[in-house]
Amino acid sequence: MCDVDDPVMVAGPKPTQKTCIKCKTSPSVVVVRHATYCKSCFLFTFVGKFRTIIMKSKVVSQKEGERVLLAFSGGPSSRAMLHLLSDFQYIVPHETSKRQLFSGVTICHIDESALFGQEEQGTLARIEAIVRGQYPDLPFVGVRMEDVFGPNYTDSGAFDRVVEAVGGPVGADEFPIRLTPLNAVSPSPDLTPSNATRLTALFDSLTTGTAKEDLYSHLKLTILIHVARREGCTRLFLGDTSTRLAIKTISLTAKGRGYSLPLDVATEDAVSVPGMIVLRPMKDMLSKEVGVYNRFRGLEASVVVAKNFATGVGGRGSIERLTEGGFTGEGWNGMKTGHVQPRSLLVTWLSLPTAEFIVGLDRDFPSTVSTITRTASKLTHAESMNLEQACALCLKPIQLSTKEWRHRITVVTVPSSSTSSPPRSAALPIEPRMTPDLTDHFCYGCQVGLRDMRRVECTGAAFPPYVAERVATREERVEGLRKQIEGFLLEDEDNGKGER
Amino acid sequence: MVKLCGICENERAILKRPKTAQQICKTCFYHVFETEIHHTIIDNNLFKRGDRVAIAASGGKDSTVLAHIMKTLNERHNYGLDLSLLSVDEGITGYRDDSLETVKRNQQQYELPLKIVSYQELYNWSMDDIVKEVGLKNNCTFCGVFRRQALDRGAVMLGVDHIVTGHNADDIAETVLMNILRGDVARLQRCTEIVTAGESMIRRSKPFKYTYEKEIVMYAYFKKLDYFSTECIYSPNAYRGHARIFLKDLEAVRPSAIIGKQFP
Numbered sequence: 001m002c003d004v005d006d007p008v009m010v011a012g013p014k015p016t017q018k019t020c021i022k023c024k025t026s027p028s029v030v031v032v033r034h035a036t037y038c039k040s041c042f043l044f045t046f047v048g049k050f051r052t053i054i055m056k057s058k059v060v061s062q063k064e065g066e067r068v069l070l071a072f073s074g075g076p077s078s079r080a081m082l083h084l085l086s087d088f089q090y091i092v093p094h095e096t097s098k099r100q101l102f103s104g105v106t107i108c109h110i111d112e113s114a115l116f117g118q119e120e121q122g123t124l125a126r127i128e129a130i131v132r133g134q135y136p137d138l139p140f141v142g143v144r145m146e147d148v149f150g151p152n153y154t155d156s157g158a159f160d161r162v163v164e165a166v167g168g169p170v171g172a173d174e175f176p177i178r179l180t181p182l183n184a185v186s187p188s189p190d191l192t193p194s195n196a197t198r199l200t201a202l203f204d205s206l207t208t209g210t211a212k213e214d215l216y217s218h219l220k221l222t223i224l225i226h227v228a229r230r231e232g233c234t235r236l237f238l239g240d241t242s243t244r245l246a247i248k249t250i251s252l253t254a255k256g257r258g259y260s261l262p263l264d265v266a267t268e269d270a271v272s273v274p275g276m277i278v279l280r281p282m283k284d285m286l287s288k289e290v291g292v293y294n295r296f297r298g299l300e301a302s303v304v305v306a307k308n309f310a311t312g313v314g315g316r317g318s319i320e321r322l323t324e325g326g327f328t329g330e331g332w333n334g335m336k337t338g339h340v341q342p343r344s345l346l347v348t349w350l351s352l353p354t355a356e357f358i359v360g361l362d363r364d365f366p367s368t369v370s371t372i373t374r375t376a377s378k379l380t381h382a383e384s385m386n387l388e389q390a391c392a393l394c395l396k397p398i399q400l401s402t403k404e405w406r407h408r409i410t411v412v413t414v415p416s417s418s419t420s421s422p423p424r425s426a427a428l429p430i431e432p433r434m435t436p437d438l439t440d441h442f443c444y445g446c447q448v449g450l451r452d453m454r455r456v457e458c459t460g461a462a463f464p465p466y467v468a469e470r471v472a473t474r475e476e477r478v479e480g481l482r483k484q485i486e487g488f489l490l491e492d493e494d495n496g497k498g499e500r
Numbered sequence: 501m502v503k504l505c506g507i508c509e510n511e512r513a514i515l516k517r518p519k520t521a522q523q524i525c526k527t528c529f530y531h532v533f534e535t536e537i538h539h540t541i542i543d544n545n546l547f548k549r550g551d552r553v554a555i556a557a558s559g560g561k562d563s564t565v566l567a568h569i570m571k572t573l574n575e576r577h578n579y580g581l582d583l584s585l586l587s588v589d590e591g592i593t594g595y596r597d598d599s600l601e602t603v604k605r606n607q608q609q610y611e612l613p614l615k616i617v618s619y620q621e622l623y624n625w626s627m628d629d630i631v632k633e634v635g636l637k638n639n640c641t642f643c644g645v646f647r648r649q650a651l652d653r654g655a656v657m658l659g660v661d662h663i664v665t666g667h668n669a670d671d672i673a674e675t676v677l678m679n680i681l682r683g684d685v686a687r688l689q690r691c692t693e694i695v696t697a698g699e700s701m702i703r704r705s706k707p708f709k710y711t712y713e714k715e716i717v718m719y720a721y722f723k724k725l726d727y728f729s730t731e732c733i734y735s736p737n738a739y740r741g742h743a744r745i746f747l748k749d750l751e752a753v754r755p756s757a758i759i760g761k762q763f764p
Contacts, residue, residue: 249680250677250680253676253677253680368681371681371682371683372680372681372683374683375680375683375684375685375688376680378685379685408536408539408540408543
């Protein structure tokens with residue numbers, strides 16, 4: 001997705017070479033890594049990269065009718081992507097024999113302003129005006145992030161239970177969630193909270209920036225996939241730039257998401273969402289290149305930098321923040337209002353005392369970003385990966401027996417009577433469970449994130465119904481299997497389930 | 501009011517566990533620390549009964565705790581291992597000669613046989629000589645390659661089947677990060693393996709794979725283990741330093757980041 005926090009550095013260092021390395025005639029105006037380009041060669045190369053990714057992938061099919069959903073945050077990368085794609089789709093009137101690459105492109109914008117409370121103005125109206133004004137032929141779909149709590153985001157269309165946190169704080173090993181009826185969550189049954197309130201409550205209940213950021217990207221992806229299905233799109237284009245993917249690679253690894261990492265940073269992912277191909281056509285461009293492109297094409301005026309919830313958080317706010325480097329709200333507000341000249345903005349960033357990692361490294365070693373992205377693109381997912389076993393929250397495949405693994409390497413109990421029970425029993429729960437164990441419906445990364453959630457009694461927060469529906473459907477399948485063989489099960493073998 | 505241990509709810513909690521942020525007492529800390537390593541050894545089938553195992557000992561905290569733990573667990577769970585200490589003398593004046601004294605003291609405390617192999621006798625070059633020749637740049641590359649082989653040759657001299665090293669979770673996470681940054685996919689695949697076999701077919705393993713560096717320091721501190729804690733005078737590698745600082749920052753944001761990196 002095209003996050004606004006992509007570092008865009010418009011002013012580069014002075015080129016050492018006076019002429020463009022490509023045409024060798026015109027004077028150069030831009031430096032990309034070690035190469036200097038003139039304006040027209042830069043644009044040619046940039047457009048070429050975009051088109052190569054699309055043409056090399058499987059997204060263009062021979063038969064008619066593939067629709068694209070373009071994720072459009074309004075930020076620099078998605079703005080450039082929209083421009084590139086609509087150019088690529090355009091057919092000169094006299095070329096009658098040519099066929100459009102895709103049968104249609106739908107633009108989808110998610111308004112996240114509900115995350116920041118009342119005082120923040122929504123982006124939806126502004127974005128819609130820009131898109132409808134400049135691309136009147138392309139259908140525009142605007143959704144609000146809080147809509148994900150609506151019943152139409154579930155498969156059945158009306159699912160009335162939610163998943164909420166019941167466990168203790170950090171350190172407690174019992175996985176802290178349960179399924180409950182939707183209305184039981186609100187303090188008084190006649191006062192149902194609005195979806196926006198629910199969304200804010202959910203984010204407020206997460207105690208760490210990292211967990212919030214995770215949830216934020218899962219919700220966004222879920223919404224995009226849902227909208228794509230609704231609009232009959234079979235292709236989803238995300239505007240992740242090379243810089244962004246490098247940051248993602250490192251931060252996802254640190255979050256314990258290495259298992260699904262190959263899918264999360266793939267140029268083309270045709271497996272994780274059934275019936276849809278996810279493409280990242282911007283993945284070969286640095287954020288800097290995107291910024292330069294937007295400037296050359298005069299797109300900067302229509303780039304909308306919305307408030308991101310990491311805005312204004314210091315460099316240690318979350319894993320991703322830390323990985324990205326030390327940008328603070330200061331720099332971004334300056335960017336937003338446009339009062340700060342690019343060069344001084346650059347200075348603001350670089351002088352920040354916080355640990356800047358990727359962006360900092362890439363400055364000193366200009367090939368860092370491309371090395372990481374290329375490494376990541378070489379990764380393949382495990383053959384044993386079962387794509388049907390998807391995490392209820394992030395919709396990514398689950399690696400099996402994560403709970404056992406964690407229990408074995410992180411012992412948090414002592415055997416109650418050390419003589420009778422061997423250390424192995426540490427892996428077993430000491431107390432009988434009141435609620436069924438739902439751990440297996442979540443991937444390791446989400447399990448870690450959920451431990452940063454405060455209990456429902458304090459917050460009244462719950463996950464959107466789509467999560468609960470996925471959990472419940474899976475549980476019911478297991479229950480159905482059990483019913484089939486019920487007659488052959490001995491009573492006391494499965495006490496926990498029998499009591500339910 | 502005295503804060504009670506989060507596990508036994510009996511004794512006073514005296515430390516906050518870096519891995520889980522639980523506040524626990526000393527006894528429980530020893531228990532969980534040792535049990536986790538025992539699980540790692542059992543689950544990965546690191547040893548067979550009767551194996552002769554050399555502990556790679558530098559005199560630093562990791563290898564000192566490793567020697568202590570291996571001896572303790574071997575006796576407690578009856579692994580039936582024949583343990584010994586193996587040290588490499590790189591020939592770094594003012595660093596290795598002092599740390600080897602620590603190893604010699606450990607040998608007496610744990611009553612294990614000790615073998616020291618030196619670069620001087622194996623290669624006829626000490627690190628001091630190498631640094632004189634190549635300077636302070638890239639000297640770590642020589643040292644690393646030499647040590648790997650020296651350990652293997654020492655192991656052959658001792659006649660052991662297996663070497664255990666004190667690499668901890670932080671070290672491995674750092675290596676993962678380094679390999680991503682360097683774009684070394686082949687190494688990235690290999691670097692998280694708990695057991696590797698070198699050319700000499702002597703198995704090497706890392707029982708501390710899932711153990712946090714901080715907890716090793718804590719264990720050594722509470723057990724009052726005798727270890728040597730000076731950085732090598734020929735300075736650590738700069739690029740790895742970036743990764744190390746970044747990793748410590750990550751740990752501060754979310755402690756599970758260290759284990760997370762190893763989740764295969």
